[in-house]
Amino acid sequence: MNVLAQDPALETFVLNMGPQHPATHGVLRVKLVLDGEYIVEAEPVLGYIHRMHEKMGENRTFAQFMPNTGRLDYLSALSYNHGYVCAVERAAGIGVPERAEYIRCITVELNRISSHLLWLGAYVLDLGGFTPLLYAFDDREILLDLLEGVTGARLTYCYFRFGGVYNDIDDDFVTGLKGFVKRMRTRLPMYHNLVTKNIILRKRLEDIGFITPELCRKYGATGPVARGSGIDYDVRRHEPYSVYPEFKFDIPVYPKGDSMARYLVRMDEIEQSLRIIEQGLDKLPSGPVMAEKVPKILKPPKGDYYHAVEAARGAFGVRLVSDGTNTPYRLKLRSPSFSNLSLFAEAAQGLLIADAIALMGSLDLVIPEIDR
Amino acid sequence: MKANALKQAMAKVSSAKISEAPYAAKGFHLEISVAPAEVAAAAAVLDREGFFIEAVTGVDWLGEQAAAEKAAKAAAAAAAKKAAASGEAAPAEPAPAVAPAIPAEDQFEVVYDFNHYEALCRVTMRVRVVRSTPEVPTISEIYPGANWHERETHDFFGIVFTGHPDLSPLLLPEDADFHPLRKDFQA
Amino acid sequence: MSGYFRDLLDGTKSLAVGLGITFKYMVGPVITLQYPHQTLPMQPRFRGHIDLVRDPETGTDRCIVCGMCQKTCPSGCITVAGDKVEGVKKKALTLYTLDFTKCSLCGLCVEVCPADAITFSKDYNLAGRSREAYVFDLKKRLEERKG
Amino acid sequence: MSVHPDVARVIGYVVGTIAFVALNASFLVWLERKVAGHIQRRIGPKEVGPFGIFQSLADGIKLMSKQLIVPEGADGLLFRLAPLLVMIPAVMVYVVIPFGPALVARDINMGILVIFAFASINVLGLLLGGWGSNNKYAVISATRAVSQNVAYEIPMLLTVVTLVMITHTMSLNQIVAQQPTIKDWYLFPWNGSIMLPIGFLIFFICSMAETNRAPFDLGEAESELVAGFHTEYAGMGFGLFFLGEYSNVFVGCALASIMFLGGWQCPFGLYPGVHWMLIKTYFLVFVVMWVRWTYPRTTLYGLLNLSWKVLIPFALLNLLVTAALLKVF
Incomplete structure (x- = not known):
């Protein structure tokens, strides 16, 4: 962190990065106070895409809120479906058949890979490289077709239901998925050669945008941002849910805490998700995909329930306060990017604009999830 | 285990009442209810124990007082009827003590969620605040992450976090004076 | 060095x-696929906007005007109306409109329909000039398809 | 009425040069989008004309039909002057470039000096454009472009000085004449000093940096500074910047092919001519484009470090080694 000349005669000017700016991936505005190109103070301004999902939750029945969860973070919509469905199942005490749990895990991991691929393309685009975006989207397109074949939608899936999934996966999804996994295994080395080992990119990412574990703890950062600073916290391993204990996969953690560490965490996570999918396909049991007796009008008993899920950007938590009627009394959606972004103001002190964009890209923000 | 360590540490905060919660059914391990004045002290204890802030939010318990009174009257009537049915047994026995103390006025509940990176222990801290003057001291000095959470709770519920550096609307437009998540909010 | x-x-x-x-x-x-010249066939489970299903025997729709889809739709974009026909137990459908500007394609209506009267269409080229163009009258569309 | 041959010659060359600059720019725009397309496994422009060759023509007409907006509060004079200042040196430089054995506008014996004199005016245009458009992003990008050009002018001149030491002449025609066949190209170490290939590499990197291209496009960095110094330009203002950039790219590659690859000489000494010049230059232009679509962008300090800590030391070493070798042999 270089020392800024802090004398009051310092001539700084305010630059508005956003809300309409190529590097903010959505309508996020960052008010930068600059001294030349060095950031004296950065203040993200939110609320440009605030839709008040939590109020919608309060006047919709449990089933009717399902499409909203996909609109929170449309890049890993299935994880958000999963979080909401698990929370309501925990509240209402609904069991889920084994096959449905496996299908959920496989599709959520697929969604994580598609989210990381889009992040990879967009991040290198922010750093100036145009081509890797197209390669990443090429892989992602195959994946979206696979998920569209099963769920019917490409981005905002509404695939999970309380007690199972909407419809079963068919054989050409399984064969297509096996083909995709094999192909992805050959594409990952190509990304590492083209992007990770590239000296220009390494100079852009290494030792840029340090985030200390203490900063993560103070701001509640989770997901790849925390794992990039040496914190071994992954909800799939920390609070095991669904059938994740059945799978053998490891959690990539890089202690350095710079943008390159967060980059490598996500690249390794793609590899781990492929492993999970393979194990999931091998152990996929047969049987029903929907629990038998799921009440049409769901009325979970009175009380306060919480369920956390590992989305692509971190721990997505749903706090459900139910008063016994068929609409939730209070529905709090704890989104990971909200906390991840809150540490940007402190982490971007003294950086250059180009490095601040490298830092912001490494946080992998999705703005509608922050504003809710 | 982290939960026990936290219990000893929390003993210092006088008004903190800790209770275990069934994780499988509820999703959190410990529930702490604290008086508004000691929120900062409790947060400091949690900070020393290495917890990270997950979320801060509010719940508007409008109409809870009316419901509690109705329940208490119904319970008293039932007790009296039962007493009459069982042949005038001592009707003078007080209403069943199990009914919670009826709150003087409807309340907001501010819910703080903490979690721990290494140990599996999610703590939910609840603070009850009177609806007419909802004042809770801020914990943004201890947990800077709570700064935005508190601004958002202020946006939605109008709960004032005293000592907060900048309580301007975070998600709502700058000139918003309405609080959408209050139960008596009319669009 | x-x-x-x-x-x-x-x-x-x-x-x-x-x-x-x-x-x-x-x-x-x-x-890449050269879009205007080449187009992709939609997958069988692709969720386009909903459409009435033609019942092979009666040749018209299967809808029993129960209004379940109207009640369960989160964004309230379906309006259904029908009237009693003497001698016939089932109500006859007279009006079935879908306001596609508010539809979020969640599929709850198709799932909840007891008579399986609606399903997902497969068309996606839905560019239009006015908002009213997106209020589809599904009954008329059913006739047009038959005609 | 008869026209004096010299006057006819000048008019011929002026019209020829300007036509070539415009044609070259539109061809390079099309080539860049085709190369970028195929690198990214897509086709690139295809709709307007066969293989989309009239696409850049259509873009040009579109740009001309756009209204020239001068932002409020901008310095009108500087704002209008900047595109001209970028465009004029880009055209003036063609005076000394020998396209063919007899096809050179004016063979000045100080050819290289003329080129570098005009090339440095280009950065002035960027600065005025950035400053004149009253836009914070443009000011930041203008300051970046200046420091970048200054940092990369030095290694470029050093390599040119070493070459002039070997060729004993600054006239581009003689330099080309000294390289009749592939054996005599100054690209190869046996023609002058061991460090000549590295000299070519340094010259090539610097010419990319001079024209704000590829990994060094700090000036118009889309993802940081929206569009850099030409953020506020619309219509032909932006068009001129674009024309200027592409003709500078062509000049940089033409210079590299003249000095190191023997300009219009045929590699096998058979029939020299314009075509060889164009083949070599457009191959180098292709490499510039190829590099652009492969690498991310450096930061400002990364770029300056590369120049001050890598290129300049090697250029100096190149100078010393060549001087020593010339002294010895």
């Missing part, structure tokens, strides 16, 4: 490897 030269050497190597990869893709096949 050694870091300087090592950085220089493997830096240029990584640059050369990068060039090799892009050249390999440059001379490789083109994978």
